[in-house]
Amino acid sequence: MKFRSVFDIIGPVMIGPSSSHTAGAARIGRAARDLFGREPKYANIHLYGSFAKTYKGHGTDVAIVGGILDYDTYDQRIGKSLETAKQKGIRVRFHEEDAHTDHPNTARIKMGDDQGSIELVGISIGGGKAEITELNGFELRLSGSHPAILLIHNDRYGAIASVTSILAKRQINIGHMEVSRKEEGQEALMVIEVDQNVDDDVLDELEKAEHIVQVAKISE
Structure with a gap:
């Protein structure tokens, strides 16, 4: 296996206890924000596998919302992202799903506002890395390692x-x-x-x- 840098091995600079459950989750949320292009009015976040079982303890919830708020993995504001979203009037709901997925760390984000919406599926693959596997019903493979x-x-x-x-x-x-x-x-x-x-x-x-x-x- 090839690594681009030492940070691919030891993980990224990040807030939170887990590169997979925190940094990777933040990158999924931020990818959704980038693709939507603006701050949403609502976000329904469906969690699968280990994400669904441990998201509160491992900070997956604050990480995904932090990404949606356009915070990077190391941004100190991630810890208060749920409170910030509430203050901004963003309606956030988490759904713990039982359905089987191909990857244990999977999140489906449905978010939008009065002008439009987006639906995205992302997986956290370890070491703070994430991949986007679906966008508005289209299958894709987007690593997030490159623009x-x-x-x-x-x-x-x-x-x-x-x-x-x-x-x-x-x-x-x-x-x-x-x-x-x-x-x-x-x-x-x-x-x-x-x-x-x-x-x-x-x-x-x-x-x-x-x-x-x-x-x-x-x-x-």
Whole structure:
């Protein structure tokens, strides 16, 4: 197994007792915040496996909400994230689920506001790392180890080419890319991991490209 740095072995700088249950959980919450693009009005958090059994004792609850509030894993404010969310008027509900999942540390986050919503499934894979495995019903594999661009687009000829040509023009290198769709000819999801954080003006240009419906990013 290859590691990018010593921190992949000993875990990240973090608040809380467990890299899997705290740091990984915070990264799932923050990925949801990044993809939603703003502070939500509500968050329904469904926990599975060991997350459901130990989330209060291991700080998974405050970690996920801290991520939703856009706190990093080492942010001291994570410990009071539930109180902060309440003060901000964010309705947070936790649901302990009995259903079997492929990974023991799994969370499904449904959050939104009057303008829209998002549903995301994330798993904490150890060492403070997390992966996003589902977004609004689309299956994906998003490691969170690199900056990423996510594009919902019409499943039409030329959609992928229009996106990659913009990234090439901006000298943005693609490290990993995958496309998933629910049904041929309908909406599809393009996930592109890149080597550097992407500026908002690049997102604006991507959103104007042919067949692109919505664009979001996750920064490193």
